[in-house]
Amino acid sequence: xxxxxxxxxxxxxVPVLEGVSFRLSAGAALVLRGPNGIGKTTLLRTIAGxxxxxxxxxxxxxxxxxxxxxxxxxxxTLTVAENLAFxxxxxxxxxxxxxxxxxxLHDLRDRMGGTLSAxxxxxxxxxxxxxxxxxxxxxxxxxxxLDAASVRRFAGWxxxxxxxxxxxxxxxxxxxxxxxxxxxxxxxYRADPHTATGxxxxxxx
Amino acid sequence: MRxxxxxxxxxxxxxxxxxxxxxxxxxxxxxxGPEREVLARIAPGILWVAALLAALLxxxxxxALDWEDGSLPLLATAPLPLEGVALxxxxxxxxxxxxxxxxxxPALGVLLNLPGPAFGPLTLSLxxxxxxxxxxxxxxxxxxxxxxxxxxxxxxxxxxxxxPVLIFGAEAARRAAEGLPYATPVLMxxxxxxxxxxxxxxAAAVALRVNLR
Numbered sequence: 001x002x003x004x005x006x007x008x009x010x011x012x013x014v015p016v017l018e019g020v021s022f023r024l025s026a027g028a029a030l031v032l033r034g035p036n037g038i039g040k041t042t043l044l045r046t047i048a049g050x051x052x053x054x055x056x057x058x059x060x061x062x063x064x065x066x067x068x069x070x071x072x073x074x075x076x077t078l079t080v081a082e083n084l085a086f087x088x089x090x091x092x093x094x095x096x097x098x099x100x101x102x103x104x105l106h107d108l109r110d111r112m113g114g115t116l117s118a119x120x121x122x123x124x125x126x127x128x129x130x131x132x133x134x135x136x137x138x139x140x141x142x143x144x145x146l147d148a149a150s151v152r153r154f155a156g157w158x159x160x161x162x163x164x165x166x167x168x169x170x171x172x173x174x175x176x177x178x179x180x181x182x183x184x185x186x187x188x189y190r191a192d193p194h195t196a197t198g199x200x201x202x203x204x205x
Numbered sequence: 206m207r208x209x210x211x212x213x214x215x216x217x218x219x220x221x222x223x224x225x226x227x228x229x230x231x232x233x234x235x236x237x238g239p240e241r242e243v244l245a246r247i248a249p250g251i252l253w254v255a256a257l258l259a260a261l262l263x264x265x266x267x268x269a270l271d272w273e274d275g276s277l278p279l280l281a282t283a284p285l286p287l288e289g290v291a292l293x294x295x296x297x298x299x300x301x302x303x304x305x306x307x308x309x310x311p312a313l314g315v316l317l318n319l320p321g322p323a324f325g326p327l328t329l330s331l332x333x334x335x336x337x338x339x340x341x342x343x344x345x346x347x348x349x350x351x352x353x354x355x356x357x358x359x360x361x362x363x364x365x366x367x368x369p370v371l372i373f374g375a376e377a378a379r380r381a382a383e384g385l386p387y388a389t390p391v392l393m394x395x396x397x398x399x400x401x402x403x404x405x406x407x408a409a410a411v412a413l414r415v416n417l418r
Binding site (some may be wrong): 045048049050051053063065066067068069070071072073074075076087090091092128133 | 270272274275276278279280281282283284285386417418
């Protein structure tokens with residue numbers, strides 16, 4: 001479902017990773033490891049198509065990728081329910097009822113986005129993934145500011161509802177989610193920062 | 206729809222642009238004196254310049270909020286094309302800024318002793334011109350979205366692009382005020398509005414993609 005071949009990525013024009021290859025079939029997850037600054041976020045953003053790759057290819061079915069960054073895209077002046085409804089609408093879907101249960105948002109439905117705590121905002125940001133129905137999830141530090149119970153809840157949702165239903169996930173994280181997934185340490189793929197990137201990426205536009 | 210709701214809830218832009226418009230127009234007679242003939246002659250131009258500046262006032266928040274809370278990369282990976290996002294943003298900006306300005310302009314025209322036959326054409330020219338201001342502004346906002354203090358740069362980028370709209374808009378109102386035929390500038394204005402509505406979302410989307418990298 002997701003096939004990454006020889007991907008080289010750059011951050012701010014400096015190459016950070018090269019030769020990254022992996023393939024994920026339905027129901028599989030991959031955990032990205034590596035020290036801060038190794039390029040986990042850059043790799044995920046490149047796979048998501050937000051920035052051009054220096055080399056290599058990303059192959060995925062059209063319109064299956066979803067990217068979740070450090071920031072959740074939650075509007076402070078909309079309620080929790082309105083926030084989720086907005087994202088469902090953008091993806092042409094409706095908010096499924098089980099999302100409230102899965103991310104423990106029942107009691108927060110009518111609260112304003114801006115009044116949520118960091119952990120609650122994060123739960124809402126993750127609930128967005130349950131709403132949009134994309135099959136390939138690119139998760140960048142999904143558990144930041146979550147408490148232990150919420151981490152377990154999210155890992156449970158990921159394993160059962162997403163991977164169990166044939167989805168795929170690439171997760172950059174420093175903690176153990178308790179998922180039965182292979183890990184990919186990015187340290188060996190570190191690129192020589194002095195390689196000139198050259199060329200223009202106008203084709204990306 | 207969300208942007209409309211956001212703009213209204215956030216309170217900012219909505220009333221602010223209108224209040225700015227009102228204050229500028231009210232200040233002019235204090236500045237140039239109360240001679241009715243002078244006011245009548247400059248009224249179309251003053252109303253147009255004030256409307257343009259008021260529209261500019263709320264532009265820098267157009268994409269900045271989505272940038273700050275991380276919605277923009279999420280929108281960029283959503284099935285909705287970024288061009289559509291830019292058009293929706295421009296539309297929301299027009300409804301919260303351009304439309305109130307257009308509706309308020311005739312009332313403020315009275316304050317400036319705008320000649321009677323000019324009221325209709327002034328409203329018409331604003332109704333046609335403000336969508337162009339919003340569309341061009343969306344492009345400027347997309348260009349400057351990631352920058353700190355981008356608002357000032359945004360004004361410098363966008364104001365020159367507003368010149369044609371201002372020329373034809375104010376010209377239509379001025380001709381009507383002097384009893385001349387005003388069809389030509391109105392048609393030119395309509396052309397500008399349609400052209401910028403058709404092209405600017407694409408330019409804005411490209412600018413957003415570059416800024417997202």
